[in-house]
Amino acid sequence: MNSNLKEHYPYPPISQQVDSDEIDLRELFAALWQGKWLIIAMTFVFALGGVGYSLHLPNIYKSEALLAPANEKSGGGLASMASQLGGLASLAGVNLGSGGGSETEIALATLQSRQFISEFIHTHKLAVPLAATEGWDDETNQWIINLERYNPETQTWLKPDDAPADQPAMPTDWQLYKAFSSKLETNKKKDNGLITLSFESQSPVFAQQVVELLVNDINTHAKQEKLAETKTNIGYLRQQLDNTNLTQMQNVFYQLIEEQTKNLMLAEVQDEFVFKTVDPAIVPEEKASPKRALICVLATLLGGMLGVAIVLVRFAFRKDEDENLGS
Template identity: 50%
Template sequence: MINQEAPKQQVMEQPYYPDDEIDLRELFVTLWRGKWIIIFVTFVFAAAGVFYALSKPNMYQANVLLAPAQGESGGARLSGQLGGLVSLAGINLGGGGASQATMAKEVLQSRAFLADFVHRHNLSMSLMAVEAWNMESEQWVINTKVYNPQTNEWLTNEEGRSLEPTDWDIVKNFKTKLSMSDNKDSGMITLSVTSLSPQAAKSWAEKLVHDINEHMREQDVIEAEARIAYLEKKLNETNIAGMQQVFYQLIEGETRTVMLANAQSEYIFKTVDPAVVPQERSAPKRQLIAIVATMLGGMLGVFFVFVRAFIRSGKKESESV
């Protein structure tokens, strides 16, 4: 009885291999048979990646490290100090919103400010009509198909339409070259500007900091002067001594805001680390582009070999049936 049951037990203990189980040896053989296809596809992608990387012009990035110069506007400070009295007087001075630095960051990246910045400094040509930067002559290489450097005029297309870019196109292009990042721990702000020209990157970064300070200063002065005019009007309308005292204090605070705004050279952002002319390019990452293209080519080559082997095996099974 023992001898008869032993073969059955041995048969039951034999491992079972499903038909769809991966055979590493077969995979290796498939890859080896298609090695030339993999090599060819990898080489083509590697060559294309190198060509693309070399065709991209060098980009340079200038950075400015900034610190917020103040926390909130004069109207917000007065509203906090004299909130009860101001409410009694029936006056709303605003305040309580975002800090000046937060507001300035949003304004700096706004479409209206950037369009005005580009036109004020005549940057349309250097943004939209250049192909490269000549390091030796330190001059722009202008695309003469869209801009005439002799007459400083934009050309027209075959339909007679001017090739001069719109504010939408200019701001869209400039935003790709501008970035801001915050350090949550220190509160510092890094403003970065990228350009084909290292000198232009530095110059644009400095001008952006200067212009946003001036823009916010002008806005605060205009708003403070408007509040002063309103308060003086209210002062003339009341004969209550207590309310007159409130108005005098408010006018004094707004006058102080105007004086401080005009006295500060760096109104919103103080420059901690100024921009310098970058000596090294920030983009393109040519080695990374070549490596990624080579890896992508290798993966596609392997994928193609496996697909070809799968199709062939399917044909053989259909023919055998």
């Protein structure tokens, strides 16, 4: 009878398994207690490292402006006339085409484009703050210039000693674009269509100035593009008007020219052409990053977890060695 039970139940009773697990758990806690000083030391070292690292990071400030689309008409130029005048344009034999996106979407894409940002940097002379500074002095409200990259007295760029021979001293447009675009952020809310434009910098004053200049420049850029497009349309329509003698088609061209003239007048008097400022950018008084307290907490937790892992690994290897010696 007993032999049959052993054949059917080759494993030890459950009570023995529980006792074995309890013994292993006690051994585990004992190993952790024996390695407590290593865990404490690792936690302390990582905590100090987290504090030092967080204090070494410079304060970053974010200035942002809340914008609203000034005009949400889809398409532009002759395409907008087609929606307003219906079949009149087709009677005139003019191919008005289709819209390619709203003016707001085009302006947002332009705002983040390489060409616009490069022109913006050179127009407002932002190369030095972007590529030749080491920080911001809050007392003097001035940039701390990296003298190894730029000489403020002669206003000349200097090539680093470890730079390749064919590398120019002044940063390229691509390098400036990358440095600028990494700090620029645009976000369009889906529920109400409002747009948040923000820029980060070690200087709160510089961050506010960049956002303000960006809003002004994108409005000016969009306005000039619209004026040039409208004038081109008017010139084309007048040329077609001179080439036809049909009274009906002449009336169509007159209406089209009138509509474009209205667009031209509105564009000339409208300063906030594509974006209206709902909440202007201000000089931020509180830093946006780094989160020093969070960095210190995460570093302390990482040190403690690493210390526990080391102790457990050493315990596992020691136990395997003891079992091998015992066998």
